[in-house]
Amino acid sequence: MPSPRIADLAAARALFAGLRNATVETVAVAYLDPNRRLLGMRHVAGRRDRVPVTIRTIAVDALGFGAVGVVMAHNHPSGDATPSARDVAFTQALAAGLRTLEVVLLDHLVIAGDQVTSLRAMGVV
Template identity: 40%
Template sequence: MRSAADAVTLLGPALAHRDKERVHAAYVAECGLVLAVDEVEGLSCAWIDLPIRHLIGRTLQLGGVGIVIAHNHPSGDPAPSAHDIAATRALANAARVMDIRLLDHLIFARSHCASFRALGLL
């Protein structure tokens, strides 16, 4: 995985048109190879709640150095909410401590996609 476009191609088909919010994570090796893609538990009633310990632990278990997370907004609006931003910052900070890089957080909403990296939020 070398670019945001690669992440969109990998994660978009599973999330773009879902009618309920879901979180997926791609775990990435130093060379850019995707080690695994998981659908992760981490939803409350109205927003994502990123399972930080699980995401960091799974990355370490796989020997990865990076994570791309993605979730969907069934509403059709890909704009990150304040809660999305806070949860992503918490994950990025925890990952940094473990020498893991949060490469991007993508939000899919039907045919639209928002990238935290492109928006300057990472």
């Protein structure tokens, strides 16, 4: 069975739908090939309001999968999909770090129940 193609926001939302009702903050990172097909994923569960995931971990995974694109998402168990200042800063640093490896951060989604905020749509990425 071929890997799913993550070509737009709707496909990304479907891929990360499992984060909608998680009770602890969880990060999911999708690693994509040049045709935006899924090569692999990493899920990291954290605490109520924080997840211990690093730029290094995401970069190592991206290189290991041979990815050219990354889409990440995390949930806000609080029910508010507004990105925090920490979310914005991490996204900007991650995008810059991945660029040095010729990998593009395509989007970072914040999910809270049925709400989804795209940091790309906000102009952060």
